[in-house]
Amino acid sequence: MDTMTENDYLIAWGLYAFAALGCLLVWMRMTRWMWRWLRQPLRLVMVVLLFSPTIIDPVKEKFAPAIAITALDLLFKVGNNAWRAISDLFMYGMIALGIYLIFVFIRFPIERAANARKEQAAAARAADPDDDQPFGGAGDDRYGRPPVPSSPQRSRVEPRL
Numbered sequence: 040m041d042t043m044t045e046n047d048y049l050i051a052w053g054l055y056a057f058a059a060l061g062c063l064l065v066w067m068r069m070t071r072w073m074w075r076w077l078r079q080p081l082r083l084v085m086v087v088l089l090f091s092p093t094i095i096d097p098v099k100e101k102f103a104p105a106i107a108i109t110a111l112d113l114l115f116k117v118g119n120n121a122w123r124a125i126s127d128l129f130m131y132g133m134i135a136l137g138i139y140l141i142f143v144f145i146r147f148p149i150e151r152a153a154n155a156r157k158e159q160a161a162a163a164r165a166a167d168p169d170d171d172q173p174f175g176g177a178g179d180d181r182y183g184r185p186p187v188p189s190s191p192q193r194s195r196v197e198p199r200l
Contacts, residue, residue: 048101055104059089080139087135093127095120105131 043051066085070078093105105124112121 055107056090059104063089080136083135083139084132087128087132091128091131093120093124 063082063085067082070081073081088106089104091105092102093108095101095103095108105128108118108120108124109128112118112124
């Protein structure tokens with residue numbers, strides 16, 4: 040009577056997924072301050088560690104978290120699933136790293152082009168500072184410019200809304 044029913048199995052996986060998601064959110068909070076090229080691979084490693092399953096019963100097709108199986112087998116020296124779990128962790132890690140590198144190689148030229156466009160726009164703004172006024176100089180201080188002292192526009196009275 041010590042076997043898990045299908046419902047118990049799904050409840051256990053649901054609880055583990057909820058706890059692993061919480062751990063992942065804490066890890067993302069802890070790595071928030073890091074340089075992006077270090078932060079993202081560390082987060083990827085944590086995702087692989089937390090969410091990689093390994094098979095524990097091939098007959099019933101039962102899976103368990105690979106990190107938990109590895110820890111339990113190494114700590115208590117029970118079962119022989121540690122090497123299978125470690126190989127599954129390594130396999131999922133290599134797959135995730137490959138997908139991440141493809142993502143980086145696609146993202147890198149796009150970011151370089153966007154940064155070049157930003158630099159060109161900043162250089163154009165710096166070269167012509169008066170070009171940012173779409174309707175010309177109004178000479179009124181409400182637009183952030185100093186008023187022109189001898190302007191005929193200063194005699195105009197506008198109602199307040």
